[in-house]
Amino acid sequence: MTTTAGGARGATPTGASAPPVLVDRVTRRFGDVTALDDVSLRVDAGEIVGLLGPNGAGKTTLLSLLSGLRRPDAGTVRLFGGDPRDPASRTRLGTTPQETGLPETLRVGEVVDFVAGHYATPMPRAEVLARFGLEDLAGRQTGGLSGGQRRRLAVALSLVGRPRLVLLDEPTTGLDVEARHVLWESLRDYHRDGATVIVTSHYLEEIEALAERVVVVGGGRVLADDRIDRVLDLVALRRVTLTLPGDATHARAALAALPGVHDVVDAVPASGGTRLTLLAADADAAVRALVASGLAFHALEVRGASLEEAFLALTARGATGAPASAPTTSVPTTSVPTTEVPR
Numbered sequence: 257m258t259t260t261a262g263g264a265r266g267a268t269p270t271g272a273s274a275p276p277v278l279v280d281r282v283t284r285r286f287g288d289v290t291a292l293d294d295v296s297l298r299v300d301a302g303e304i305v306g307l308l309g310p311n312g313a314g315k316t317t318l319l320s321l322l323s324g325l326r327r328p329d330a331g332t333v334r335l336f337g338g339d340p341r342d343p344a345s346r347t348r349l350g351t352t353p354q355e356t357g358l359p360e361t362l363r364v365g366e367v368v369d370f371v372a373g374h375y376a377t378p379m380p381r382a383e384v385l386a387r388f389g390l391e392d393l394a395g396r397q398t399g400g401l402s403g404g405q406r407r408r409l410a411v412a413l414s415l416v417g418r419p420r421l422v423l424l425d426e427p428t429t430g431l432d433v434e435a436r437h438v439l440w441e442s443l444r445d446y447h448r449d450g451a452t453v454i455v456t457s458h459y460l461e462e463i464e465a466l467a468e469r470v471v472v473v474g475g476g477r478v479l480a481d482d483r484i485d486r487v488l489d490l491v492a493l494r495r496v497t498l499t500l501p502g503d504a505t506h507a508r509a510a511l512a513a514l515p516g517v518h519d520v521v522d523a524v525p526a527s528g529g530t531r532l533t534l535l536a537a538d539a540d541a542a543v544r545a546l547v548a549s550g551l552a553f554h555a556l557e558v559r560g561a562s563l564e565e566a567f568l569a570l571t572a573r574g575a576t577g578a579p580a581s582a583p584t585t586s587v588p589t590t591s592v593p594t595t596e597v598p599r
């Protein structure tokens with residue numbers, strides 16, 4: 257597994273051996289802003305990769321280089337071994353940008369047919385619509401679609417040409433929970449058929465639901481590049497949740513001072529007390545000290561960090577150059593995909 261920058265270096269593979277994506281020491285500036293700073297990344301055929309990072313991290317810029325919309329200032333970008341600015345390199349590429357314009361008076365089925373007309377062996381209209389649950393909307397003018405329906409159509413259109421590589425920039429923005437799950441399942445299906453997928457998202461549940469590998473980007477640099485579980489291990493953050501009797505105001509300071517505890521945050525309220533979560537790098541040490549402290553507590557629960565917590569810790573490390581520190585934000589940990597990366 258590639259870890260951070262450097263994995264893409266060496267001789268550039270060409271022809272059939274070329275990976276779908278090879279980014280080698282790429283820098284891209286916009287005036288004074290360095291959107292990407294010496295980034296290297298290799299994505300092999302059949303991978304599904306999540307690009308995770310806060311606003312302005314450089315995710316969209318990276319996708320724009322891969323789809324040939326922009327040129328790097330330094331370094332090289334290869335798509336299936338070719339230059340992404342060469343249309344021939346993009347024949348196996350499907351993309352859904354953050355914002356898409358659809359011709360308002362065309363019907364959904366007509367738009368699919370229009371896009372299909374650009375490919376020699378497109379996916380049949382019925383299959384495109386079925387994969388994304390859009391069959392009932394085939395006759396609807398796109399101007400009459402809801403925001404979520406438009407988004408689903410936009411993602412569906414990226415697959416019409418049966419691309420081997422799909423780039424999706426925040427594909428489920430604006431979708432409700434059910435529509436989001438339908439779209440995830442469609443993308444997983446397409447990936448199972450052998451496609452390579454790169455997806456950016458602010459929805460951490462989305463990255464966890466879709467991606468096997470996560471590339472954390474912050475300040476234009478790759479902060480981490482590994483399997484999701486390993487990224488979580490990297491920061492080794494644990495959540496120790498417990499309930500204390502009463503309002504626990506005084507106990508907070510004592511809990512925060514326990515060895516291994518970075519922070520104390522409110523957990524989902526419990527009846528008959530105050531439920532708190534300790535964010536601890538060393539949960540064992542924290543629990544031992546907790547018991548020794550004599551504080552009355554019950555309903556103890558210890559579990560790993562969420563991807564969001566890992567991300568925040570990694571971003572903090574990337575921004576300061578210091579070791580990862582625990583986040584100070586209390587974050588929801590349910591599977592309801594409404595958690596956005598703080599800006």
Ligand SMILES: Nc1ncnc2c1ncn2[C@@H]1O[C@H](COP(=O)(O)OP(=O)(O)OP(=O)(O)O)[C@@H](O)[C@H]1O
Nearest residue numbers: 286289290291309310311312313314315316317318
């Ligand atoms: N055309 C542009 N002109 C000037 N600055 C730009 C341009 N495009 C991007 N930037 C800057 O480059 C940096 C990276 O932006 P980018 O859009 O790649 O981030 P991102 O991670 O995709 O953010 P978001 O999650 O908000 O989409 C930001 O500071 C942004 O303001």
